[in-house]
Amino acid sequence: MKKIGSLLITGLLALTLSACGSSSENAPAASDGTGSSNEVVTYTIGTDATFPPFEYEQDGKYVGIDIDLIHAIGELEGFKVDLKPMNFKGIIPAITAKQLDAAIAGISITDERKQVVNLSDTYFEAGLSLVVHSDNDSITKPEDLKGKVIAIKKGTAGSKKAEELAKEYDITLNYFDSSPAMFQEVVNKNADATIEDFPVISYKLAVDPNANLKIVGERLTGDQYGIAVSKDNEELLQKINDGIKKLKESGKYDEIIKKYIGTSAK
Amino acid sequence: MMSSWQVIVDAMPLLLQGLWITVKIVVISLLIAFVIGLITGLMNTSSNKILKFIATLYIDIIRGTPLLVQMFFIYFALPAFLDIRIPAETAGIIAISANAGAYIAEIFRAGISSIDNGQREAARSLGLSQVQTMRLVILPQAFRRMIPAFVNQCTISIKDTSLLSVIGIRELTQSGEIIISTNYRAFEIWGTVGVLYFIIIYGISRLSRVLERRLSLK
Numbered sequence: 001m002k003k004i005g006s007l008l009i010t011g012l013l014a015l016t017l018s019a020c021g022s023s024s025e026n027a028p029a030a031s032d033g034t035g036s037s038n039e040v041v042t043y044t045i046g047t048d049a050t051f052p053p054f055e056y057e058q059d060g061k062y063v064g065i066d067i068d069l070i071h072a073i074g075e076l077e078g079f080k081v082d083l084k085p086m087n088f089k090g091i092i093p094a095i096t097a098k099q100l101d102a103a104i105a106g107i108s109i110t111d112e113r114k115q116v117v118n119l120s121d122t123y124f125e126a127g128l129s130l131v132v133h134s135d136n137d138s139i140t141k142p143e144d145l146k147g148k149v150i151a152i153k154k155g156t157a158g159s160k161k162a163e164e165l166a167k168e169y170d171i172t173l174n175y176f177d178s179s180p181a182m183f184q185e186v187v188n189k190n191a192d193a194t195i196e197d198f199p200v201i202s203y204k205l206a207v208d209p210n211a212n213l214k215i216v217g218e219r220l221t222g223d224q225y226g227i228a229v230s231k232d233n234e235e236l237l238q239k240i241n242d243g244i245k246k247l248k249e250s251g252k253y254d255e256i257i258k259k260y261i262g263t264s265a266k
Numbered sequence: 267m268m269s270s271w272q273v274i275v276d277a278m279p280l281l282l283q284g285l286w287i288t289v290k291i292v293v294i295s296l297l298i299a300f301v302i303g304l305i306t307g308l309m310n311t312s313s314n315k316i317l318k319f320i321a322t323l324y325i326d327i328i329r330g331t332p333l334l335v336q337m338f339f340i341y342f343a344l345p346a347f348l349d350i351r352i353p354a355e356t357a358g359i360i361a362i363s364a365n366a367g368a369y370i371a372e373i374f375r376a377g378i379s380s381i382d383n384g385q386r387e388a389a390r391s392l393g394l395s396q397v398q399t400m401r402l403v404i405l406p407q408a409f410r411r412m413i414p415a416f417v418n419q420c421t422i423s424i425k426d427t428s429l430l431s432v433i434g435i436r437e438l439t440q441s442g443e444i445i446i447s448t449n450y451r452a453f454e455i456w457g458t459v460g461v462l463y464f465i466i467i468y469g470i471s472r473l474s475r476v477l478e479r480r481l482s483l484k
Binding site: 089092093096097112116151154155159160163174175176177181184185187188189190 | 342345346351352353354431432433434436440443444446447448450452
């Protein structure tokens with residue numbers, strides 16, 4: 001009996017070890033991008049895990065505007081994409097820690113981010129919206145947030161905006177890791193409002209009429225999305241900017257946007 | 267680039283606020299967990315089948331599910347389902363105390379059953395009631411044996427509070443994440459956060475050794 005047990009355990013160990021071995025072989029660490037022109041380089045590209053319509057999971061696969069764009073850019077520029085969905089707050093640190101070559105995750109172009117990573121040319125005009133519970137009629141503009149609680153997502157343009165507002169008015173900030181958690185906080189009335197990228201919240205309201213959320217007031221900012229690339233990899237930045245330009249010229253870009261939002265981005 | 271020291275010094279006020287929340291939640295949760303654990307532990311050692319069943323069911327549910335899932339359930343799922351509002355810190359305290367309570371119940375049960383049956387028989391034959399026997403003879407002896415296990419659970423619960431960052435509580439880990447999301451200085455901040463946790467947990471371990479020596483029978 002004992003023998004069989006130990007055999008089983010050894011077998012299991014061997015299996016797990018070999019599984020680890022093989023999985024690490026086909027998941028290369030961040031590459032240095034010095035692949036010669038005749039072999040296809042694979043880049044490790046980070047993305048948010050839950051940010052529809054830009055990236056989300058459907059039938060076990062990641063889909064969305066960002067996912068289609070980066071694959072299309074890869075095809076044009078001759079590199080393979082190894083996608084790594086993760087918490088948004090970890091994305092920029094992962095690029096600086098050389099865990100990722102680049103990331104496409106609805107990343108707003110900001111000066112702080114430019115200090116630690118390279119950002120590509122704009123590929124989407126976004127902007128931030130103020131979102132409240134659908135029963136809430138007391139908040140229509142930023143000034144109404146005095147003494148209120150705002151739910152925000154760590155490390156986002158929305159959180160930066162909320163932190164600025166908090167300096168101006170007396171606001172309590174609750175931080176979360178994902179958009180769904182942040183929305184849930186408002187739906188459960190633990191927070192009075194949230195600040196989210198306009199395309200994301202408008203998409204959510206379009207696909208989920210029972211969301212119990214609504215957009216109030218004007219857009220707060222005119223953010224632009226760019227693709228973040230490691231500072232050590234100028235070549236990849238070139239390729240990505242080149243790819244964005246080609247996609248916009250060929251009409252393929254509009255096609256991708258239409259597929260997810262239904263109207264072409266202006 | 268700011269120097270590492272400057273980054274740490276700038277982060278300190280926020281991190282210490284987070285540490286305070288961590289300590290506050292742990293202290294309140296462990297007090298509640300101690301009561302839950304005592305009651306459940308006694309239920310578990312009683313001869314009443316129904317009490318025993320309830321206690322066992324509770325312990326099995328807690329031990330059989332991840333704490334993170336328990337937290338999500340209490341904070342996101344229950345309020346939506348029951349249409350009530352549970353503030354984040356309350357939900358956190360409920361989750362940690364319910365979780366630690368189940369483990370402490372097991373510590374109590376093991377402690378109580380480790381006391382020789384002769385002790386109980388002797389106390390009963392001296393005319394003590396069942397409750398008196400438990401209170402005056404069994405529990406004091408059992409309690410002494412339980413101290414190392416309690417301290418262990420205490421350190422586990424302190425580390426468990428770091429999971430509360432997922433429901434938006436600004437404890438120590440969450441404070442670290444918030445700072446990094448604006449300054450991207452992961453090395454300095456996580457290093458400091460780790461040191462702060464270590465100081466608290468190591469302090470408790472030292473304290474418990476003193477306590478054990480004080481209470482040990484010469």
